[in-house]
Amino acid sequence: MNSNVYINHPLRFACDxxxxxxxxxxxxQWLQELLIMPDVDLEIDSFGTGPALELLESKMAKLLGKPRALFLHKGMIGQLCALKYHADTSGCNTIAIHPQSHIQVDELQAYHxxxxxxxxxxxxxNKPFTLGDIHQLPSNLAAVCLELPTRHAGFQLPQWQDLETLNRHSKQNGYALHFDGARLFESAPYWNKSYQAITHLADSVYVSLYKSLGAMxxxxxxxxxxxxxxLSPWKSRFGGDVNTVFxxxxxxxxxxxxxLPHIPDYCLRAKQLSQLLTEVFGQQAVPFEVQxxxxxxQLPIEKFFLDRAVLRYADKHKTWLFDKILDGPKxxxxxxxxxxxxxxxxxxxxxxxxxHCVISMAGEIKK
Structure with a gap:
């Protein structure tokens, strides 16, 4: 088990x-939910075709303002296929990515x-890209792959004007712009833009179905x-052809x-909660703008002690607080x-x- 991640810890499964x-x-609960879906009686899909699958792809294409959408059971496969396409089309094997991007940090450099x-x-x-970063891009690129938001950089987003500039720069220099929009729906409220307005800036886009949309x-x-x-040949080569994905x-x-309709509410709640947390724990408690x-x-206790306190809290209160704990400064x-x-x-x-309770527990453990 990754020492920073507890999502599969046995105590988590005992929490309510x-x-x-x-x-x-x-x-x-999953099975009961699927049984009452109005589409449950549609013909089952098989190896990438079927009415429910086609309905999903059609809905997502319309939401994202693109002519076509393709479902993949694993987003990593889809993004590798997209990057391969852009590399082959451009004749270039270099992509531009943020050093804390998902495909760099979490996928063991699969792109390479x-x-x-x-x-x-x-x-x-720990920063989104700037105009200065755009002007330092090499001219010979297959694509810029931009994660929106960059999770490991504090869920930060670029400014809208910078995103438009990157779009123009990509067109002028002949490289593709791909959005790793795993959390694209969650990004739209910050810019007050429609999903279509955002994806219009990109040649290709990925969105996750299992994050805020809550799919399996x-x-x-x-x-x-x-x-x-x-993308079809590379989808097959990467094992994306699954017997059924219903x-x-x-x-x-x-x-x-x-x-999906509640995502703006989740974003507003995050903003409100973060403001209260800074009032209680100080400005340093929320080190990045909430977007x-x-x-x-950021909590005022070392990771070693918070690790143990969170598990003790889960055991005592049957309440799960965090899936990941990382070292902070000082x-x-x-x-x-x-x-x-x-x-x-x-x-x-x-x-x-x-x-307050879990910090107190951590303090007791520290003693």
Whole structure:
């Protein structure tokens, strides 16, 4: 088990109250939910075709303002396919990515190990890209792959004007702009832009189906007709042709109807909660501007002791607070708050009280 990540810890499965993301479902709850879906009686999909799957792809293409959308059971596969397409089309094997981007930090550099693509790092640590970063981009690129927001940089987003400038710069220099929009829906409220206005700036876009949309798994790659058709060989080569994916598809359709409309509310709640946390714990408690439903919280206790306190709190209160704990500066810890429907069971003051309690527990453990 990764020492920073506790999402599969046995104590988590014994909890009945959760602070972050959507409240997790049991296998029985998933099955019960799928059984009442209006699309459950549609013909089952097989190896990439079927009415429910086509309905999902059609809905996502319309939401994202692109001619076509393609479902993949694993977003990583879709993004590798997209980057391979842009590399082959351009004749260049270099992509520009943020040094803290998901495909750099979490995928073991699959873009290089599997596709032999090289990375030009675009932007600096713990910051979104700037106009200066754009002007330092090399002219010979296959694509800029931009994560919106950059989770490991504190869920930060670039300014809208900078995004428009990057779009113009990519066109002028003949490289593609790909949005790793795993949390694209959660980014739109910050800019006060429609999903279509955002994705219009990109040649291709990825969105996750299992984050704020709450599907079992899966993602969508969207773009023009030729782009989507060209992904088919690499989808097969990366193992993307699955016998049937109907549980993923039905749960994604449920999420579009039931979670997507509430994402602006989750973003607003994150902003409000973060403001209270800075009042209680000081400005240093929220080190980055809150721009989406996710933000970084810095707590005044070392990771070693907070680790143990969070597990002790879960055991005592049957309440799960954090899935990941990282070292912060000067004997602090950093955790992620990602607002989903789980927070509906909490008042903001109850969150503060839980944090005070776990910090106190950590202090006792430290003694």
């Amino acid at each position: 109250k959760f602070l972050i993301r959507h409240k997790p479902k049991t296998q029985r 190990e599997l596709l032999r693509l090289n990375a030009h790092f675009f932007g600096t640590l 798994a899966g993602g969508i790659i969207a773009g023009d007709e030729h782009f989507i058709e060209s 549980p993923y598809v039905l749960s994604a359709l449920w999420g579009i109807e039931n979670y 989406t439903n996710g933000f970084v919280l 004997r602090t810890s950093r955790v992620e708050i990602q607002v989903g429907n789980a927070l509906n069971e909490w008042s903001d003051q109850e969150v503060v009280e839980a944090l």
